[in-house]
Amino acid sequence: MSRDKSKLLYAETHEWVDVSDEGGQKIATIGISDFAIEQLNDLVYMDLPEVGKTFDSGEEFGEVESVKAVSPLYCPVAGEIVEVHADLPDNLDGLNDDPYDFGWVIKIKVSDDSGLASLMDYPTYQKQCAESA
Amino acid sequence: MKGYLFHTDDDRREMLRSIGAESIDEIIDGQVPQALQMQRPLDLPPAADEMSLEAELRSLAAKNCSVASHICFMGAGAYDHFIPAVVDEMASRGEYYTSYTPYQAEVSQGNLQVMFEYETMVSQISGLDVSNASLYDGGSAATEAVLMALASVKKRHKVVTSDAVHPQYLEILRSYLVGIEAELVVVESDESGCSDPLIDAIDDETACVLIQHPNFFGRLEQVQKIADTAHEKGALVIQSFDPISVGLLKRPGDLGVDIAVAEGQSLGNPLAYGGPYLGIIACRKELMRRMPGRIAGQTIDRRGNRCWVLTLQTREQHIRREKATSNICSNQTLLALRATVYLSLLGPQGLKETAEHCVVKANLARDRFAASERFELVHSGPVFKEFLVRDREADVTGLMRRAAAEGVLAGVPVSDVAEGACGGRYDDCFLVAVTEKRTETELDRLMAVLDAAQVADSVHLAETV
Numbered sequence: 303m304s305r306d307k308s309k310l311l312y313a314e315t316h317e318w319v320d321v322s323d324e325g326g327q328k329i330a331t332i333g334i335s336d337f338a339i340e341q342l343n344d345l346v347y348m349d350l351p352e353v354g355k356t357f358d359s360g361e362e363f364g365e366v367e368s369v370k371a372v373s374p375l376y377c378p379v380a381g382e383i384v385e386v387h388a389d390l391p392d393n394l395d396g397l398n399d400d401p402y403d404f405g406w407v408i409k410i411k412v413s414d415d416s417g418l419a420s421l422m423d424y425p426t427y428q429k430q431c432a433e434s435a
Numbered sequence: 436m437k438g439y440l441f442h443t444d445d446d447r448r449e450m451l452r453s454i455g456a457e458s459i460d461e462i463i464d465g466q467v468p469q470a471l472q473m474q475r476p477l478d479l480p481p482a483a484d485e486m487s488l489e490a491e492l493r494s495l496a497a498k499n500c501s502v503a504s505h506i507c508f509m510g511a512g513a514y515d516h517f518i519p520a521v522v523d524e525m526a527s528r529g530e531y532y533t534s535y536t537p538y539q540a541e542v543s544q545g546n547l548q549v550m551f552e553y554e555t556m557v558s559q560i561s562g563l564d565v566s567n568a569s570l571y572d573g574g575s576a577a578t579e580a581v582l583m584a585l586a587s588v589k590k591r592h593k594v595v596t597s598d599a600v601h602p603q604y605l606e607i608l609r610s611y612l613v614g615i616e617a618e619l620v621v622v623e624s625d626e627s628g629c630s631d632p633l634i635d636a637i638d639d640e641t642a643c644v645l646i647q648h649p650n651f652f653g654r655l656e657q658v659q660k661i662a663d664t665a666h667e668k669g670a671l672v673i674q675s676f677d678p679i680s681v682g683l684l685k686r687p688g689d690l691g692v693d694i695a696v697a698e699g700q701s702l703g704n705p706l707a708y709g710g711p712y713l714g715i716i717a718c719r720k721e722l723m724r725r726m727p728g729r730i731a732g733q734t735i736d737r738r739g740n741r742c743w744v745l746t747l748q749t750r751e752q753h754i755r756r757e758k759a760t761s762n763i764c765s766n767q768t769l770l771a772l773r774a775t776v777y778l779s780l781l782g783p784q785g786l787k788e789t790a791e792h793c794v795v796k797a798n799l800a801r802d803r804f805a806a807s808e809r810f811e812l813v814h815s816g817p818v819f820k821e822f823l824v825r826d827r828e829a830d831v832t833g834l835m836r837r838a839a840a841e842g843v844l845a846g847v848p849v850s851d852v853a854e855g856a857c858g859g860r861y862d863d864c865f866l867v868a869v870t871e872k873r874t875e876t877e878l879d880r881l882m883a884v885l886d887a888a889q890v891a892d893s894v895h896l897a898e899t900v
Binding site for chain 2: 346347349367368369370371372374
């Protein structure tokens with residue numbers, strides 16, 4: 303299955319969110335947008351949280367490092383981490399090439415929907431990127 | 436004074452004219468309120484000619500006690516170890532001695548290689564994966580390690596340590612922790628001079644445990660046991676170690692320690708009136724990105740030649756900004772070079788022999804104190820090169836002063852190390868350090884001088900009665 307980036311939700315801090323319903327429980331898959339990855343340029347390191355940790359919406363859950371900079375990763379929705387893409391830090395080229403499918407970062411069991419409402423749809427996010435580029 | 440100032444009166448007039456001021460005083464009056472200005476000349480003697488100045492400085496210098504003029508049994512964190520002549524010879528080469536910020540790969544290959552060799556040796560003596568290019572000294576290294584642990588262990592703020600860690604290290608730690616979300620718990624060591632009681636203080640909120648082994652009293656800690664407990668609770672373990680001691684003792688990395696720090700003065704660096712010294716730090720690979728300071732790495736250039744560069748700089752404040760573990764962006768290259776040359780000259784066998792000499796001689800000295808009437812050993816059980824002695828007469832400072840007058844630096848009073856060191860429990864005690872340099876004759880001299888001081892004491896008492 304491949305994700306259509308135009309159907310995803312986006313945070314101002316460039317994380318994408320794909321919400322699915324699994325047995326009545328909202329699961330949010332979170333990654334980093336292709337725009338952000340392009341801006342970061344040449345990723346070298348990624349620090350990810352452990353499964354079971356809980357985060358508020360807007361809280362920092364990890365960081366990604368390029369040759370020249372370090373960027374925090376912010377959790378777009380509140381919830382508990384149910385899965386972490388553990389192979390990703392060792393395959394940062396894969397994140398570069400395919401940020402929406404192979405490049406997913408964490409999956410979160412959403413505990414509070416309110417964070418979702420403040421996320422942007424793709425056209426709005428595109429506009430934000432165009433303004434900052 | 437004109438002879439020492441490089442601006443001529445003409446230069447000054449020229450500068451004043453270009454900024455439109457009449458005099459230097461006018462500039463100062465415009466900026467500094469009168470109340471804050473000193474209204475008299477500096478209280479200095481008249482200028483001296485070079486001959487009399489040199490004579491005066493020589494007479495002042497002659498008043499210093501040094502390991503060249505005195506027999507040194509002082510330690511407490513800085514030690515009189517042997518320094519092979521080659522160390523001075525290498526370190527005094529201009530390329531090393533006068534280099535400034537020697538980090539640019541294009542012009543500093545020699546210095547960067549030294550840093551890389553130093554890091555390699557630190558990894559070898561600590562038994563850990565990564566070392567940086569050095570920090571300021573053993574005390575600040577211990578603190579940097581704590582900050583590193585606090586940054587690595589998320590959502591925990593408790594730092595557990597004991598009063599068997601060097602009191603000055605604890606003072607540095609307290610200073611650094613001001614304004615940081617951290618709770619420092621300093622557990623009292625037990626009657627054997629060990630930190631076992633801190634095991635009970637390690638809980639689920641503990642970010643890290645800081646121990647020293649051999650500790651401030653020269654005693655050996657149960658590092659493995661403490662490390663196992665800490666790891667069960669999810670805390671990191673920091674050990675301040677004596678780099679000479681790993682000639683005999685297990686290395687920090689072999690005992691389950693996560694971050695090792697040390698004072699590198701012992702490795703080919705002179706006592707030098709208390710500094711500059713050398714801060715050693717090494718850690719496990721998983722913590723590498725939290726390592727403070729500069730790290731030199733080895734790579735290949737465009738043409739495939741081996742070369743050296745600063746690496747992993749995203750850890751540092753010029754990139755990670757306020758999230759950096761530390762704001763140190765410097766190191767002690769010259770002292771690190773000395774340590775590297777020293778270790779390369781000794782090799783593993785030489786380090787082992789040096790450590791053996793320390794243990795054997797320290798224990799000989801210990802026996803002498805145990806047999807004396809005036810003194811008692813505070814702790815029983817093994818020590819590495821230093822031990823704590825109680826003066827039954829409780830006149831430690833006077834005793835040390837009289838011994839120094841006889842040419843022997845007999846030890847370091849605990850109360851001199853830091854205010855309120857060890858809660859005042861050892862204010863009637865002093866530390867005696869015995870390195871491989873000490874001889875049986877010097878030990879005889881130490882005991883004789885302390886005996887003579889005792890005699891002087893009783894004479895002094897008789898006079899006052």
